[in-house]
Every structure is written in C-alpha cells, then in structure tokens.
Amino acid sequence: MTATPANPQVLETMSKLFVSLPHCATLGFQYLGTEGRRPVLKVEWREDLVGNPASGTIHGGVITSLVDTTSAVSVTACLPDFETIATLDLRIDYLKAATPGKAIYCRAECYRLASQIAFTRAVCYHDDPADPIAHGVATFMRESSRASMLQEPKP
C-alpha cells in the first residue's frame, strides 16, 4: 500500500512555495511531483553552480540546498494542516562525485513525524535512486514560527 499525502492541499501549496523561494529560484529548483509521500525535485547542471571548474562538478552547497528543500517538502506531505517548519540540523554524505552536465534529482521522505520534530532522509542521484550521489538526513522543528510562511512579505 502506498501512503498518500496527509493533506494534498498542504503538499501542493507548500511544494510550490518552497521551490519559488528566492534562493531555490536562483538555483533553478523544479518540483517534479510526489510518489506516495516522497517528493522529487530536480536541478539542472549549470555553469554558475559549479564548485570545481576543472572538473565541472556541481558545488556541494547546491546539493545541501536541494536536500534541505526536498526534505522540507517531504515533511509537508505528512502534515495534516498548514504550519511553519524550520531545519534544525542536516547531514550530507557525499557518496560519489556528481557527473558534470547532468541534472541532479533528489527524493526525500519524512519517516517520522513526531509532535515537535520531523525526521527525514533523502538521496540525490542522476538516473537511479539506487545509485546515489549523496545521502542526507535532517530534522525539522514543527511550528517554528507563528508567522505563516504563506503570508505575503510586508511591503
């Protein structure tokens, strides 16, 4: 049995919001959809995202942002209602170098939603999640702010 999002409206709204945040838009993150409760995001290889011009490898920081964002979306797939979440900690294992020129995908899942903390794990890959470039685990604080992330910024 495949679990479905706890609240599809929350997932749809928050996934759109998260990839549209200025930093994610700068990196060109795309939300590809969610299988069960596991969202997939994509970032295209781009010259200005490179960390080592000799090899053309994407900077690890881009992977960190991709894991953070995809993991946050995976939490929203488990939330019964809208709430603000914030990353508490994050660990990335770089399993092998990313291939220059190829898009990177990230798939995340929230494997435990506790009353105050959400626990996530994620993999980054090119073609096959079973052949990952990086693995990430993170925790998120729930109800991290009373200010909704959905509000329009104050002028």
Added chain:
Amino acid sequence: MSDFMEKLATLRDAKDFTGLIDAIPYARLMGVEMLEDEAGELLFQLPFAERNVGNTVLPALHGGLIGGFLENAALLHLIWHRESLEAPKIVDFSLDYLRSGRPQTLFARCEITKQGKRVAHVLIEAWQEDRRKPVAVARAHFLLTQ
C-alpha cells in the same frame, strides 16, 4: 595536481581573495567574500542579497544557502592552510541551525581540528552581528588523498 589547484595556489600566494572566490562559480553566485582580519585569521562573509532568501515572511536566509556558504568556507580555509596542492574532497558535512539567518551579513570562521594523512576535520561557525550568538555551527570531513 590539477591546473585548477595550481591556479588557486597562485591566487592564495598572492592573497588575491577576490580572484579565489571568482575561481569558484557557485561561491561567486552566492556573493561570498573572503578576507584576513588583523590577527591574520581568515574570515568569510556573505553580504545580504535578496536571491539568498529562503523565507520571505520573516525574512530569513535559506538554510541550504547557509550550508553552502559554510561548506565552501571550510574548503577554502583548508586549501589556504595546506601545503599540498591536491584538491580536498568533501566526504560529509553536518550542520546545526541555531538561529534564523536575518537579512544581514553572515560571517564564518573555520578551524582545522585535525589534519591527518588521509582525512581533515574542519569546524565552522557562522554568526551575524554578535559573535556569541551563532546562527549555525557545522563540521566537515575532507579526504586529502586521491
């Protein structure tokens, strides 16, 4: 040793901080700056830019961006202090977020806790207006041999 590391070493020896940052496309995109303080310690700074925001309501810097900034700082700090010109390769990176990053300059300082034959351990701390109130602390392992 690659041409790239040779270039970085030349920039390092000339203390060309802008040149070093410009050599790393993603560091340039973030807007990273690098300098030496009065004590000769390396200091990294990231002036606030709208494109680095991750929460438009608070507003706050994106957590992933803070991670990228710290990871990049650790790598450059290590290259700066190493004699070898092999490019260190990041193995893992662990980051604790302590406060939200406000729309201000973010600073970071690194410390090489251990530099072994094969692996280096680097601690990184980030703060904004008050050094005693860190925004994030992180540590990274780098592989030093190919």
